[in-house]
Amino acid sequence: MLPIAHGGFPVKPEEAWQATIGELQLKMTKATFDTWLRGTTFLGYEDGTFVIGVPTAFAKDWLENRLLGLIKRTASSIMGRTVEIHFVVQPPSPPQPKEVPPLLQEKAKSFSFHPDYTFETFTVGPGNKLAYNAALAVATGKDQAYNPLFIYGGVGLGKTHLLHAIGHQATKNHRKALYVSAEDFTNDFINSIRHKRTGDFRLRYRSIDLFLIDDIQFLAGKEGVQEELFHTFNALHKCQKQIVIAGDRPPKTIHPLAERLRSRFEGGLVVEIQPPDLQTRIAILKSKASRRGLELPDEVLEFIASQIQGSVRELEGALNRFIAYIHFMGMKPTLETAYIALQKDGEEKLSPDKVIESVAAFFNLSPEDLKSNRRSKELNLARQMAMYLLKDCLSLSFPQIAKLLGKKDHTTVVYGCERVSRLLETDEKVGKQLSLIKDYLLKR
Numbered sequence: 001m002l003p004i005a006h007g008g009f010p011v012k013p014e015e016a017w018q019a020t021i022g023e024l025q026l027k028m029t030k031a032t033f034d035t036w037l038r039g040t041t042f043l044g045y046e047d048g049t050f051v052i053g054v055p056t057a058f059a060k061d062w063l064e065n066r067l068l069g070l071i072k073r074t075a076s077s078i079m080g081r082t083v084e085i086h087f088v089v090q091p092p093s094p095p096q097p098k099e100v101p102p103l104l105q106e107k108a109k110s111f112s113f114h115p116d117y118t119f120e121t122f123t124v125g126p127g128n129k130l131a132y133n134a135a136l137a138v139a140t141g142k143d144q145a146y147n148p149l150f151i152y153g154g155v156g157l158g159k160t161h162l163l164h165a166i167g168h169q170a171t172k173n174h175r176k177a178l179y180v181s182a183e184d185f186t187n188d189f190i191n192s193i194r195h196k197r198t199g200d201f202r203l204r205y206r207s208i209d210l211f212l213i214d215d216i217q218f219l220a221g222k223e224g225v226q227e228e229l230f231h232t233f234n235a236l237h238k239c240q241k242q243i244v245i246a247g248d249r250p251p252k253t254i255h256p257l258a259e260r261l262r263s264r265f266e267g268g269l270v271v272e273i274q275p276p277d278l279q280t281r282i283a284i285l286k287s288k289a290s291r292r293g294l295e296l297p298d299e300v301l302e303f304i305a306s307q308i309q310g311s312v313r314e315l316e317g318a319l320n321r322f323i324a325y326i327h328f329m330g331m332k333p334t335l336e337t338a339y340i341a342l343q344k345d346g347e348e349k350l351s352p353d354k355v356i357e358s359v360a361a362f363f364n365l366s367p368e369d370l371k372s373n374r375r376s377k378e379l380n381l382a383r384q385m386a387m388y389l390l391k392d393c394l395s396l397s398f399p400q401i402a403k404l405l406g407k408k409d410h411t412t413v414v415y416g417c418e419r420v421s422r423l424l425e426t427d428e429k430v431g432k433q434l435s436l437i438k439d440y441l442l443k444r
Contacts, residue, residue: 013045016324017052020075022317027070036063041090048083050075053090060087078321080329113171113179117164123287125280128158131271135162138210138242139169146269148233148243152250153273156311159246162273163212166244170210177210182218186225206235209242216247216265217254226258233264243268276312281305284312285319294323299400300338306397307342318342335400350393350441352404358441359386362433371406384416385434391417393441 021040025033041053054060063071064087075083119139124132131151138149151159163179170177180188185205192201205211211232219226236243247254250272251265276284282298282305289296304322308315325341326333339351353367360367363382370383383405390401391413398417402410423430 013050014042015320016045016078016328017042017050017075019078019317019320019324020071022320023074023078024071027074036067043088048081049086050083051086051088054087055090057089060089063087078324080325113164113167113177114161117161118168119165121287121291122158122161122165123276123280123284125276125283127274127276127280131158131162131273134269134271135166135244136169138244139166139173141170141173141175141242144240144242147237147240148245148265148268150245150247150251150265150268150270151273152247152270154248154275154310156313157273157275158312159273160214163214163244163246166210167212175209176207177212178205178208179212179214181214182216185213185229186218186222189225189228202232202235205232208236210244211236211241212244212246214246216245217249219257220254221256223258226261230258230261230264233261237264275310276315278302278305281308281312281315284315288316288319289323292323294333296333297335299335299403300333302397303335303338303400304342306395335396335404339394352390352394352396355389355393355441356386356404358437359389362437362440371404373406381430384420385437387413387416388420388434389437389441393438 021037024037028037036059039055039059043051043053045051054063068085071085072083075085119132119136122128122132131153134146134149135151138146151162153159167177167179188201188204192198213229219229233243245265250270251257251262254262282301285301285305286296289301300322304318305315308318322333322338322341325331326337329337331337336351336353343350356367356370359365359382360370363378365379365382369379370386386405387401390396390404391398396404398410398413401413402408405413407413420430420434424434
């Protein structure tokens with residue numbers, strides 16, 4: 001039976017497996033992950049064992065003999081307990097009839113937009129506001145000046161989300177929109193030549209109102225595909241059809257790219273999506289948690305947001321890991337559990353409570369002493385050392401440290417950390433005490 005969370009958090013076993021997959025993707029090379037794990041499917045979880053489907057017996061053999069240890073360690077870390085992994089070969093899907101051209105098989109799929117990627121679920125902040133407003137304008141057809149609209153930015157910042165949101169909105173307005181990745185565009189083009197269906201290919205890509213193409217940097221160096229895209233672009237632009245392009249870099253830095261194609265990409269509006277700031281990251285987490293029926297404490301959201309400063313995808317992965325942890329461990333969603341849940345494999349298992357307890361023990365005090373309002377020379381120094389170590393070892397924010405130590409005003413924490421920093425430069429005794437406390441923490 002699955003462990004039942006005390007707080008009743010509605011986390012499914014699939015989410016724990018998805019968190020495991022996310023961790024493994026970061027640990028493995030892209031080739032290894034794509035070859036052996038991308039095609040796996042979650043089938044069930046029973047008595048501490050994940051049942052995972054794999055496409056072939058060969059893949060099952062490889063995973064069991066080469067990667068099982070890493071997968072078990074990663075899943076066990078997320079679950080907070082030892083788990084087993086059982087791989088099952090899934091019968092392959094029946095092959096598509098040969099007489100059906102691959103181009104037509106993909107047609108329905110390409111017109112399907114991700115149900116979660118809408119304008120309503122996109123969290124707007126200073127780093128993406130311009131891109132969001134431009135995308136909304138082209139989706140509603142209010143402004144033909146942004147044609148093409150070129151959106152660029154790092155991995156996992158929301159470019160694909162905006163392209164799908166445009167598609168959803170355009171479809172509501174009875175406009176025909178097509179989303180495709182540059183890789184799929186390339187494969188469609190190659191298949192159309194192989195099956196002598198170039199007429200079908202051009203009809204598909206030129207009889208639409210909005211053309212949404214993602215990961216445009218994939219076309220760098222592919223001269224034949226660039227040539228076809230150039231003519232597709234011209235045909236659509238001439239008929240005043242909207243074109244939206246997304247990539248991981250601006251047009252001028254995509255090499256090699258035909259100059260005439262680059263100039264067309266730059267002929268409309270080029271906007272950048274920047275990594276979200278702290279407040280936007282908190283808002284993203286709050287929104288995603290709310291959509292799953294969870295209301296997490298502000299200090300937990302702030303802590304998770306402070307740990308992940310780049311990709312929104314990584315931010316969601318961290319949230320999934322935390323939710324899976326409190327669910328399977330039966331824990332409450334506190335700052336303490338958030339810190340433990342997000343620790344990477346191999347890191348020392350420090351936590352805010354352990355830091356406070358260690359400082360208190362060193363000075364022959366109790367944690368309650370450090371959290372009290374009592375004042376004495378020794379107690380003040382101990383309390384300030386705890387503040388300093390919480391900041392230095394755990395990278396907690398000043399307001400988070402203030403809450404842990406029962407202080408209403410975080411400026412007390414700022415002063416305490418600054419005082420210890422000054423003492424480290426002038427007082428050898430304080431330096432030795434701090435070193436001893438750190439050694440004690442690491443040996444616990």
